[in-house]
Amino acid sequence: SVLEGVPNSLPSLVKANRIQDKVAGVGFDWEEPAQVFEKVKEELAELQTEVSLANEDGMEAEFGDVLFSMVNYARFLGVNPENALERTNKKFIKRFQYLEIMAKEQKKHLKDMTLAEMDVFWEQAKKI
Structure with a gap:
């Protein structure tokens, strides 16, 4: 797997960045930052849905998706x-x-x- 080189022991924020670098290296990536920002907004809306339902498991899952998307957006912006x-x-x-x-x-x-x-x-x- 392309992701085999990503150590499980990395802190989650660093790991998310490494995962996204690896998959981008094989072409699994957005074309421009605006697309990534749209994904961030989509994930925030999904999080808000889970919040409105008071679904703790869903909130955690969607919050993780928001963070993952934000790490990806940071990568597109050249921000660590x-x-x-x-x-x-x-x-x-x-x-x-x-x-x-x-x-x-x-x-x-x-x-x-x-x-x-x-x-x-x-x-x-x-x-x-």
Whole structure:
């Protein structure tokens, strides 16, 4: 199989990227990024259907399809999905830690704040 060289031990995000690279190498691929984005939208709609049905198994399956499609879209855009996600993780951590600092300066506990109150600091963090 073309996919034999993809180790099972890889993290799922990396594995999805490798799988798609391998199958693209034999011509099983979209022609342009717009087609991949349409597939992403299709998978999101299928996920939303499962959410509306409260079907946990279906939600998990469709959520996986959304992620797989997004990894494929990243490949078409020349974006490393692992790097992109880690970048967002770091950005989120930085913003959330700012929120924590600001709450502490006001002698407030996050669990006692409303989402609207927290959002003020979140928006400030985005500007920094």
